[in-house]
Amino acid sequence: MRRKVSMTINGTQYEHEVEPRLLLVYHIRENAGLTGTHIGCDTSNCGACTVEIDGHSVKSCTVFAVQAEGAQITTIEGLAKGNELHPIQQAFWDEHGLQCGYCTPGMIMAAKQLLERNPNPSEREIRLGIEGNLCRCTGYHNIVKAIQTASKVMATGAGKEAKAPATVS
Numbered sequence: 001m002r003r004k005v006s007m008t009i010n011g012t013q014y015e016h017e018v019e020p021r022l023l024l025v026y027h028i029r030e031n032a033g034l035t036g037t038h039i040g041c042d043t044s045n046c047g048a049c050t051v052e053i054d055g056h057s058v059k060s061c062t063v064f065a066v067q068a069e070g071a072q073i074t075t076i077e078g079l080a081k082g083n084e085l086h087p088i089q090q091a092f093w094d095e096h097g098l099q100c101g102y103c104t105p106g107m108i109m110a111a112k113q114l115l116e117r118n119p120n121p122s123e124r125e126i127r128l129g130i131e132g133n134l135c136r137c138t139g140y141h142n143i144v145k146a147i148q149t150a151s152k153v154m155a156t157g158a159g160k161e162a163k164a165p166a167t168v169s
């Protein structure tokens, strides 16, 4: 049995027929072709699959695609405006907030949510805000620094994700 599912991802509408058991992370990667959202565990531990659903940060391996029917989803691909990186992406670049980069898309999506809730977090609040996202490489120090830098840049008003209307099925 397959069910029709329709959702908006990064401003583009996607319509597909999917099996009800399909996890949202696989839908995003395999049907929408947006492979910036990573799969690190499939068991809701690592946070590599973090996206925004209707403005809330969600591990997309914990949700079935059909549960996102009608939702507005933002993935890492939705943050840059053309060639201009989102301030959080730029800060990860500037502060060397990554090594292998596998955790980075989920880490940036979690950081985005954290800074939207708390634009000027303390170091402790940053560490608590990303505690659901695992990094096996960096020791977190430069990730925290990157989020602190992004917080300062975003305080100037830069960085809202771009939206491009289109339909893909």
Ligand code: FES
Pocket: 038, 039, 040, 041, 042, 043, 044, 045, 046, 047, 048, 049, 050, 059, 060, 061, 062
């Ligand atoms: S793949 Fe979703 S939390 Fe690890």
Ligand code: FES
Pocket: 097, 098, 099, 100, 101, 102, 103, 104, 134, 135, 136, 137, 138
């Ligand atoms: S940079 Fe390698 S897992 Fe975080």
